[in-house]
Amino acid sequence: MTPDLIAAARDRLAGHARVTPLLSSPFLDEIAGRRVLVKAECLQHTGSFKYRGARSAISALDPETRARGICAASSGNHAQGIALAAREMGVPAVILMPSDAPQIKLDNTRAYGAEIVTYDRATQDRDALMLELEAERGMTLVRPYDDPQVIAGQGTCGLEIAEQAQAMGVERAEVLVCCGGGGLTSGIAVALSQAAPDFTVRPVEPEGFDDTRRSQASGQREINPAQSGSLCDAILTPSPGKLTFPLIQEHCGPGLVISDSEALQAMALAMLRLKLVIEPGGAAALAAALFRGNDLSEETVIVTASGGNCDARLLARALELLQK
Amino acid sequence: MTPDLIAAARDRLAGHARVTPLLSSPFLDEIAGRRVLVKAECLQHTGSFKYRGARSAISALDPETRARGICAASSGNHAQGIALAAREMGVPAVILMPSDAPQIKLDNTRAYGAEIVTYDRATQDRDALMLELEAERGMTLVRPYDDPQVIAGQGTCGLEIAEQAQAMGVERAEVLVCCGGGGLTSGIAVALSQAAPDFTVRPVEPEGFDDTRRSQASGQREINPAQSGSLCDAILTPSPGKLTFPLIQEHCGPGLVISDSEALQAMALAMLRLKLVIEPGGAAALAAALFRGNDLSEETVIVTASGGNCDARLLARALELLQK
Numbered sequence: 001m002t003p004d005l006i007a008a009a010r011d012r013l014a015g016h017a018r019v020t021p022l023l024s025s026p027f028l029d030e031i032a033g034r035r036v037l038v039k040a041e042c043l044q045h046t047g048s049f050k051y052r053g054a055r056s057a058i059s060a061l062d063p064e065t066r067a068r069g070i071c072a073a074s075s076g077n078h079a080q081g082i083a084l085a086a087r088e089m090g091v092p093a094v095i096l097m098p099s100d101a102p103q104i105k106l107d108n109t110r111a112y113g114a115e116i117v118t119y120d121r122a123t124q125d126r127d128a129l130m131l132e133l134e135a136e137r138g139m140t141l142v143r144p145y146d147d148p149q150v151i152a153g154q155g156t157c158g159l160e161i162a163e164q165a166q167a168m169g170v171e172r173a174e175v176l177v178c179c180g181g182g183g184l185t186s187g188i189a190v191a192l193s194q195a196a197p198d199f200t201v202r203p204v205e206p207e208g209f210d211d212t213r214r215s216q217a218s219g220q221r222e223i224n225p226a227q228s229g230s231l232c233d234a235i236l237t238p239s240p241g242k243l244t245f246p247l248i249q250e251h252c253g254p255g256l257v258i259s260d261s262e263a264l265q266a267m268a269l270a271m272l273r274l275k276l277v278i279e280p281g282g283a284a285a286l287a288a289a290l291f292r293g294n295d296l297s298e299e300t301v302i303v304t305a306s307g308g309n310c311d312a313r314l315l316a317r318a319l320e321l322l323q324k
Numbered sequence: 325m326t327p328d329l330i331a332a333a334r335d336r337l338a339g340h341a342r343v344t345p346l347l348s349s350p351f352l353d354e355i356a357g358r359r360v361l362v363k364a365e366c367l368q369h370t371g372s373f374k375y376r377g378a379r380s381a382i383s384a385l386d387p388e389t390r391a392r393g394i395c396a397a398s399s400g401n402h403a404q405g406i407a408l409a410a411r412e413m414g415v416p417a418v419i420l421m422p423s424d425a426p427q428i429k430l431d432n433t434r435a436y437g438a439e440i441v442t443y444d445r446a447t448q449d450r451d452a453l454m455l456e457l458e459a460e461r462g463m464t465l466v467r468p469y470d471d472p473q474v475i476a477g478q479g480t481c482g483l484e485i486a487e488q489a490q491a492m493g494v495e496r497a498e499v500l501v502c503c504g505g506g507g508l509t510s511g512i513a514v515a516l517s518q519a520a521p522d523f524t525v526r527p528v529e530p531e532g533f534d535d536t537r538r539s540q541a542s543g544q545r546e547i548n549p550a551q552s553g554s555l556c557d558a559i560l561t562p563s564p565g566k567l568t569f570p571l572i573q574e575h576c577g578p579g580l581v582i583s584d585s586e587a588l589q590a591m592a593l594a595m596l597r598l599k600l601v602i603e604p605g606g607a608a609a610l611a612a613a614l615f616r617g618n619d620l621s622e623e624t625v626i627v628t629a630s631g632g633n634c635d636a637r638l639l640a641r642a643l644e645l646l647q648k
Contacts, residue, residue, distance in 0.1 A: 018345065021342065023342075026436070027435065043364075043600075104596075108351075111351065271636075274367075275366040275600060276367075276599060276600070277595045277596075277600065312592075312647050313647060316640050316644070316647070319640045319643070320636075322636035323637060323640070
């Protein structure tokens with residue numbers, strides 16, 4: 001995984017992925033006690049950064065392989081990214097999704113034109129089902145993070161961060177990234193290692209699901225004791241990826257954690273102050289910037305607002321925090 | 325009012341105003357039955373396009389005049405734009421606001437550093453109070469729309485629309501603009517008359533407050549029978565401006581109207597599909613694109629999402645529409 005691969009992904013994504021804005025609010029700066037810049041990936045196609053990696057991976061395939069179709073397993077945002085990118089490129093996509101995924105993510109994935117196969121998280125083995133799909137249909141599996149071209153696609157977000165922040169006069173910063181399997185985190189970290197070496201990437205995870213932070217500390221891939229139980233569903237993964245973890249070890253500073261209630265508060269403040277809708281997992285980095293300032297050291301912090309695919313009920317719950 | 329004035333304003337705003345993104349969602353296209361592009365001015369500094377006109381007007385003053393300070397009268401978004409732009413340029417600002425303005429707008433304006441003077445809409449004459457302020461303090465009044473440099477500043481939004489839409493391959497479009505006094509509408513219309521002559525600007529107003537539409541039809545500045553009573557508070561003005569109306573007459577197609585409930589639905593869909601928070605008055609153009617398609621003729625419609633300064637209570641009310 002090298003900066004070259006990210007530069008090539010950027011060329012393939014040009015004119016397709018959105019260059020999302022880097023936003024700010026003096027009200028958030030005041031809460032954080034430092035300058036906070038927000039990379040609004042919730043405004044990316046399909047409502048999350050996942051479109052970048054999906055389009056990067058599908059566009060990197062040779063045409064013959066691509067034409068046989070794409071399959072993927074995902075609880076949501078990766079599924080939507082794959083579905084849209086596949087449709088744009090005119091190839092079929094089959095997505096394996098847990099039957100208890102948020103309804104909006106199931107509906108959206110279907111609306112983007114993918115075929116959905118659901119499975120029961122408790123009783124069925126996702127990986128075995130996926131191998132069956134690959135073998136039966138001859139499709140190419142695109143993994144959500146352990147794929148060099150997916151990581152390269154997510155890394156294009158890092159190139160934009162470097163350019164946008166530097167244009168604002170930022171020379172040093174901590175870059176907080178909402179971290180599940182580590183595709184976005186490692187992609188941004190590799191991109192910045194060349195494009196902005198004085199920016200330090202730090203993963204942010206929900207309390208109790210800090211596999212990456214613990215893995216950074218122990219030097220080996222740690223596994224979370226539970227696989228569900230946080231509002232931040234988009235970034236719950238059992239452990240950092242095989243490909244992503246060594247990149248995180250090499251390039252990232254120590255991880256941070258936030259609570260569900262801090263994620264909800266960050267969602268509420270994003271609506272009020274940035275005019276952005278962010279889902280809980282996509283609000284983790286902003287929550288760390290706002291509420292975990294004691295763990296930060298730079299005067300400028302850049303956060304990814306990684307996704308915004310959120311049920312109305314949960315948005316309403318976040319808004320209640322503003323009405324007290 | 326000429327395109328040259330807009331080009332000059334753009335130079336003064338460069339590096340200060342945000343170039344806001346032009347967004348879209350296939351889900352909105354499906355509802356509208358055509359392509360819908362959304363100019364996300366709610367992401368502008370202070371949460372509305374008004375910052376453009378405010379910064380344009382203040383930066384156009386000679387330094388000595390500017391140093392004596394700026395005054396303005398506004399129910400909200402213009403006030404915030406003036407307050408921030410004045411603070412950035414290091415000059416004092418006094419804002420005359422109705423005492424019943426939304427609390428968030430009063431609070432924000434104060435937080436941006438302006439002095440606020442409140443008055444009672446029912447019993448006090450705003451214009452007389454403003455003249456007093458001008459005379460007593462030697463400040464320069466910046467009107468919310470009837471000022472060539474304010475119109476020029478809003479017109480910079482039109483230049484961005486032209487460039488962004490043309491980069492997406494759009495050659496013809498109807499451009500729907502949320503219309504109060506007509507500053508944004510006329511500014512965009514003048515900008516597009518040169519930058520994209522095949523784009524037709526059309527003002528959008530709330531039902532019962534369609535002074536601009538009626539004025540376009542009658543050829544003279546009509547006055548609304550009521551001055552309050554719509555959720556779309558940001559775009560309630562008694563009549564089109566003296567400067568803006570002739571520009572609208574010259575450059576715009578016929579006006580459209582929407583209902584409050586259509587504005588609320590558009591707000592809900594903006595949160596769900598665009599990840600944007602829009603206030604009711606800022607959602608009027610999107611509402612027209614989504615729900616008044618019979619009044620449109622082009623295959624592509626571009627709408628301004630003009631502002632996002634909205635109480636949490638009202639956002640929650642819009643979200644309820646998604647939970648039924």
